[in-house]
Amino acid sequence: MTAPAPAAPPALPAPFGARLRHAMDTRGPLCVGIDPHGSLLTDWGLTDDIAGLERFTRTVVEALADRVAVLKPQSAFFERFGSRGIAVLERAVTDARAAGALVLMDAKRGDIGSTMGAYAAAYLAPDAPLFSDAVTVSPYLGFESLRPALDAAAAAGSGVFVLALTSNPxxxxxxxxxxxxxxxxxxxMLDHMAAENAGAEPLGSVGAVVGATLGDAGVDLAVNGPLLAPGIGAQGATPADLPGVFGASAGNVVPSVSRGVLRHGPDVAALRSAAERFADEVRAAVGGAGAFRGDGR
Amino acid sequence: MTAPAPAAPPALPAPFGARLRHAMDTRGPLCVGIDPHGSLLTDWGLTDDIAGLERFTRTVVEALADRVAVLKPQSAFFERFGSRGIAVLERAVTDARAAGALVLMDAKRGDIGSTMGAYAAAYLAPDAPLFSDAVTVSPYLGFESLRPALDAAAAAGSGVFVLALTSNPxxxxxxxxxxxxxxxxxxxMLDHMAAENAGAEPLGSVGAVVGATLGDAGVDLAVNGPLLAPGIGAQGATPADLPGVFGASAGNVVPSVSRGVLRHGPDVAALRSAAERFADEVRAAVGGAGAFRGDGR
Known part of the structure; x- marks a missing residue:
């Protein structure tokens, strides 16, 4: 009688940077925000309440999660409905990931010590109800205050996007x-991120949030990680602006559009067309290997 | 037939600064954090799950909400349990306010534009499930990015505490x-707060978060608003340190203690005794009108 073969070790999750690079190359480099503004719910013919929030969110996920690289729910718009809003957010995260989108939780959390550890547990621990592929964080307490999130992300194959240079005046x-x-x-902040990402292939897992409406940003953006660029569409930037702002790092930019896509709802086909147009424009502006694939493969 | 007398206008809520001053003068100037660390739940003989979270939180509120000036739930420790954790937080906020404590939601939120407006709607709108007396916010996006929260707080008679100078290295x-x-x-940041609080009597409603373990902070703390000073107890500062750090502004300090009180649970009487000792030490160190009153009046 021979001893049973040892069980295979559990597969380590692929690092977020590698998963994001693959998603951008196959689905096109676009992030669509899920921002359920009260005014947007009304524009869709919905009520600005938990029922409207749920309908809105499920429609966006249904329309886009099988085809865009990243969906980015804005936590604030769910928190305003308390626990029932967070329940809608949980379902959105789960459904979007199941459909193949990477979910970036836009929460801009920041604290120190065990509290930062608790935020990491909330968004970056695989058994958490809100486990996401990545989360945005804020460094007013110093870059190193974010260490519990950086460590948790590395262990889970998740990412962290750190606020660096925003476009609000x-x-x-x-x-x-x-x-x-x-x-x-x-x-x-950018230099800290570059140090975190040193040597990572094809892309590090620590991203920077950098405004897309800055003109020449006047900083070195070569962090070897993704550059989340909000402000495409409603805030005035266009995909054609990306090379001017991001230069040689433009290929690592994840442009984020929210109202520019969402205002085309609630029609699912119209939401898809709008996202496809943005993805095509981004690819035309910054290059990139993959064609936008409506089926997400 | 005479016209009916016009209805009296709805009573405006008293400003947060005035309500806080009164609470500090009558209950003693102390804030107790509600930080349900996993390790703390275990120390209390509870499970680190939603049942343990609920029992812990209800015990702290029962023990302290009728006697301390401020209870400060740390949102992160509830978020890690997703929507069910937030439901526990909602109940804690409601119960604590009903028992007469001011609730400071320690969430350190920060964003721009309509997103900051949504955070304000979540924590500072009177009809929100998590409506609190005040919320902590983070200014990495610039002080003026916080304007929607400042405006919402002023309308609701609530407060905003802005991160200024923290004690983490x-x-x-x-x-x-x-x-x-x-x-x-x-x-x-402190100067912005002073401008917001100019002319307010007896105390402005925009507070600053300033670490209590700094030694001489080297900044002008005369913001005419409350100074939330975390770090009392477990982080190494004592009430006797307050005059050295805060000087002439020591009377506006709201010292915050968490584990230093919470480690005495789950016994309600022991939690109350620990809070009373801290309040007495603070009053001895910084003066203050009121004796700590166990009945909260």
């Missing part, structure tokens, strides 16, 4: 301030 | 950076 007060060594704070 | 990277006019970023 009032952000310069903080992000263009000067660190002790003369760098701008935005550059300090 | 990695925070200096950001908070001690230099703004364009030479001030530190922490000072820039």
């Amino acid at each position: 009032e952000g310069a007060e903080v992000q263009r301030a000067t660190a002790a060594d003369g760098r701008s704070l935005a550059q300090v | 990695e925070g200096a990277e950001v908070q001690r950076a230099t703004a364009a006019d030479g001030r530190s970023l922490a000072q820039v």
Whole structure:
């Protein structure tokens, strides 16, 4: 009698950066925000309540989760309905991931020590109800305060997107301030991210949030990680602006559009067409291997 | 037939700063955090799951909401259980406010535009499930990005606590950076708060989060608003340190203790005794009108 063969070790999850690169190359490099504004619910003919939130969210997921690279629910619009809103968010995350989209939870969390660890447990632990492929975080407490999230993401094959340089005018007060060594704070954050991503192939798992409406950003964006660029569409930037802002890093940009797509709902075909147009425009502007594939394969 | 007398206008809520001043003067100037760490639940003989979370939270509220000035639930520890955790948080907020405590939601939210508006709707709109007396926010996107929260708080008689200068060592990277006019970023934030609170009596409603373990903070803390000082107890600061850190503003300090009180649970009387000891020590250190009143009046 021979001993049974040892069980195979559990498969490690592929790193987020690799999964994102694959999704961008096959589905086109586009992130669509799920931002259930009250006014948007009304425009869709829905009520601004939990029923409207649920209908809106399920429609967006149904329309787009099998074809766009990333869906980005904006946590704030679910939190305003308390626990019932979070239940809708849980289902959206689960359904979107099951359909093959990467889910980036836009929560911009930031705290220290065990509290940051609890946020990591909420969004980056595989057994959490809101387990996501990545989460946005805010570094006002210092980049190293985010370490529990960075560690949890690495263990789970997930990603972390750190606020670096945003396009709202009032952000310069903080992000263009000067660190002790003369760098701008935005550059300090970007340099931390580059260090985290050093050596990662084909792309690191620590991303930067960088506004797409900045013109020349005046910082070094070569972080070897994804660059989430909100502001496409309603905020005034177009895909054609991306090379001017991001230069040699344009191929790592994940442009994010929200109202520019969502305003075409609730018709599913119209939502899909709008997302496809944006993806095509992005690919035309920045290059990229894959054609946008409506079936997501 | 005479016209009916016009209905009295709805009573405006008293501003948060006034309500907080009254609570600190009558109940003693202490904030107790509700931080359901997994390890703390275990120490209490509870399971680290939704049942344990619920039991822990209800016990803390039962023990302290009728006697401490402020209860501060840490949102992260509820978010890790998804919508069911948020349901526990909703009940805690409602029960604590009904028992007379002011509830400060420690969420450190921060975003721009309509997203910041949605966070304000989540925590500062009176009809929201998580409506709180105040919320903590993070200014990495610039102080003015917080305007929707400041406006919502003013309308509801609620408060906003803005991260300014934290005591974690990695925070200096950001908070001690230099703004364009030479001030530190922490000072820039404090000056914004002072402007918001100008003329408010007896205390403004925009507070600052300032670490209590800093030694001399090296910034001007005269913001005419409350100064939330986490770090009492487990993080190493004692009430006796407060005058050295906060100087002439020590009377506006809301010292926050979490594990230093919570580790005495689950016994209700022991939790109450621990909170009373801290409140007495704070009053001895910084003065203050009111004696700690176990009945909360």
